[in-house]
Amino acid sequence: MSGTDHSAAVTRVYDVLIAAFPNRPTDQAVDDLQQEILQRMDELNPRGVILDISEVTTLDSFFARVIAETADMVSLMGGKTIVVGMQPSVAITAAELGFGLGDIETARNTDHALELLGIQVEDGDDGDE
Amino acid sequence: MNEQPEPEPKTVGETVRSGSVRIAGEQDILRARQQARKVAESMEFRITDVTRIVTAVSELARNIHLYAGEGVMRWREISDGARSGIELTFDDDGPGIEDVQGVLQGSHSTSDRGMGRGIQGTKKLMDDFEIATDPDDGTTITIRKWHR
Numbered sequence: 001m002s003g004t005d006h007s008a009a010v011t012r013v014y015d016v017l018i019a020a021f022p023n024r025p026t027d028q029a030v031d032d033l034q035q036e037i038l039q040r041m042d043e044l045n046p047r048g049v050i051l052d053i054s055e056v057t058t059l060d061s062f063f064a065r066v067i068a069e070t071a072d073m074v075s076l077m078g079g080k081t082i083v084v085g086m087q088p089s090v091a092i093t094a095a096e097l098g099f100g101l102g103d104i105e106t107a108r109n110t111d112h113a114l115e116l117l118g119i120q121v122e123d124g125d126d127g128d129e
Numbered sequence: 130m131n132e133q134p135e136p137e138p139k140t141v142g143e144t145v146r147s148g149s150v151r152i153a154g155e156q157d158i159l160r161a162r163q164q165a166r167k168v169a170e171s172m173e174f175r176i177t178d179v180t181r182i183v184t185a186v187s188e189l190a191r192n193i194h195l196y197a198g199e200g201v202m203r204w205r206e207i208s209d210g211a212r213s214g215i216e217l218t219f220d221d222d223g224p225g226i227e228d229v230q231g232v233l234q235g236s237h238s239t240s241d242r243g244m245g246r247g248i249q250g251t252k253k254l255m256d257d258f259e260i261a262t263d264p265d266d267g268t269t270i271t272i273r274k275w276h277r
Contacts, residue, residue: 024159024162024163026155026156026158026159027155027158027191028155057166057180057183058162058180058183058184058187059184060184060187060188060191060247061188061246061247061250062187062191062247087180088177089176089177089179089180090180092177092180092181093177093180093181093184093254096181096250096253096254097184097246097250097253097254098246098249098250098253099246099250
């Protein structure tokens with residue numbers, strides 16, 4: 001229950017920001033992450049942002065709204081957002097709740113997202129599977 | 130479409146075990162979710178149902194935090210004849226929901242924080258949904274998920 005495992009991390013890979021949401025973020029952690037993403041957008045001018053929600057087990061309407069809003073803000077700043085890694089049970093629940101993520105693009109994983117953002121990923125081991 | 134359920138509290142099933150989480154701050158939304166997850170997992174609900182239950186808890190606990198300030202989530206593992214289930218009751222002494230039919234039907238949302246959307250969604254995720262709301266007594270919402 002310490003504060004640290006509820007916070008999210010923003011890192012830069014190639015010309016893209018990757019923001020990984022923790023497993024059980026508080027509302028505050030979600031808001032903080034949005035702030036941090038926008039700040040790093042301003043500092044680093046990346047071409048896009050990947051929101052990695054593969055650890056997220058609960059996507060409620062608040063969380064979904066912040067994600068959609070963040071993508072809008074990133075777009076206003078000239079970047080593109082891709083959400084990656086939604087768990088099946090989370091996708092089922094979100095669909096039943098009737099909220100999507102607006103027009104945000106999604107991808108199965110970070111490699112696909114990087115590709116969508118136009119980054120050529122060099123991989124030594126040609127592991128498609 | 131749906132008749133408003135009778136607000137009089139009737140107990141469904143027999144209590145196998147029970148507990149509660151006080152909701153007084155934002156951090157308590159997370160505590161309520163964790164408690165619900167623990168109970169639902171221990172009852173061996175499948176992962177999709179656990180996610181539905183925890184998501185519903187998140188919506189309703191947040192509504193208490195945002196609109197009533199404080200309240201309580203009570204949970205019960207219940208046994209009702211051949212079936213078993215989890216029941217969660219969210220009780221507050223807040224201002225109540227003025228246009229409850231509008232909220233349930235989706236024609237109304239109290240604010241851009243989207244209480245309406247959360248409540249309608251919660252109803253869809255669960256098997257049972259009962260609401261009693263009054264400006265004097267606050268709001269009580271009871272939800273259940275039955276094991277299948």
